[in-house]
Amino acid sequence: MLKTLISIVGPTAIGKTKLAIAIAKHFKTDIISSDSRQFYKEMKIGTAVPSEEELSIVPHHFIQHKSIFDKYSVGDFERDALVKLEALFENHDIVVMVGGSGLYIDAVTLGLDDFPEVDPKFRKELNLQLAESGITSLQKQLEALDPEYYIKVDHMNPHRLIRALEICLATGKPYSSFLNRPKQERPFKTITVQMTADRPLIYERINNRVDGMIRDGLLEEARELYAHRSLNALQTVGYTELFHYFDGSCDLEFAISEIKKNTRRFAKRQLTWFKKNDNALKVDLNDNILQVITETQKRIQKCKND
CATH class of the missing domain: 3.40.50.300 (P-loop containing nucleotide triphosphate hydrolases)
Structure with a gap:
């Protein structure tokens, strides 16, 4: 049934x-x-x-x-x-x-969604950025690199911001471009x-x-x-x-x-x-x-x- x-x-x-x-x-x-x-x-x-x-x-x-x-x-x-x-x-x-x-x-x-493997250096650099410049810097960067996903993401969640940004930086493509595939x-x-x-x-x-x-x-x-x-x-x-x-x-x-x-x-x-x-x-x-x-x-x- x-x-x-x-x-x-x-x-x-x-x-x-x-x-x-x-x-x-x-x-x-x-x-x-x-x-x-x-x-x-x-x-x-x-x-x-x-x-x-x-x-x-x-x-x-x-x-x-x-x-x-x-x-x-x-x-x-x-x-x-x-x-x-x-x-x-x-x-x-x-x-x-x-x-x-x-x-x-x-x-x-x-x-x-299926995402490509990302060099750990990107996450390390973004975590350092978070520690030194705060979450606002991550928010502004993601808004510039992927405005479509920026509208949807929880702006107060650094883990989500960093995950999206590392994909953007490593691939040169918006994080949102990897979403909603079959x-x-x-x-x-x-x-x-x-x-x-x-x-x-x-x-x-x-x-x-x-x-x-x-x-x-x-x-x-x-x-x-x-x-x-x-x-x-x-x-x-x-x-x-x-x-x-x-x-x-x-x-x-x-x-x-x-x-x-x-x-x-x-x-x-x-x-x-x-x-x-x-x-x-x-x-x-x-x-x-x-x-x-x-x-x-x-x-x-x-x-x-x-």
Whole structure:
């Protein structure tokens, strides 16, 4: 029987977790998280990990299963997720995947792009540039060499910036030119449910979520991680801004405003990334969940009939 992966995507704070749980509960199946920020067990508040109550409703996978001290790439996730899906599909015809990390979602549903080998000297030089000139220099360089990918990439993630730049510098071609080439077909069908909303409402939800994170103890969580701030896993919105506060570079009010601003920018890039999927079932965050499930079932039946 045809196996189906329901991939629920959308910008941060739009309500993907609630919808994913409702759909997974309806189909009596499991959820795979494709949110790369939620992989790490030390980062709970700042990554909006589902609550214990939410996690207890249906089985979840790839939530806080790694440590910030572990090296875990998108390639590692692709491999692990495909193995997990193979196991889950033995007992389920449908599995739900949810998250806002576009690259990690595409790795599972489409497969990773094939990049040429790069001389390690390029990464070494770029890491030195990061240490000496800061992340802004990497951002400006990537914007000049590959404006197409610059629009999509997480500007606050030096690992992603350096990865793209080393390809640009080593090949003389834009990083984006290696993307979206034909890949190996997956042994399952993917139905994408894309959550949308008016941008002002998304931004309002983001601002409210950040305020909630602060009330829930994000400041204390970040302070405990401050000593390890150079780790790649911690180069993410919600933590780097507070690290600057701990450094004395800004006051707390400004740091919180920067978290909100950078999260809004991240959401904007997510919207751009997901916009490319013309076949997605687009639903508003205020749509009736039962109606969304009905429309999803219609898509599943259509896949079976095709």
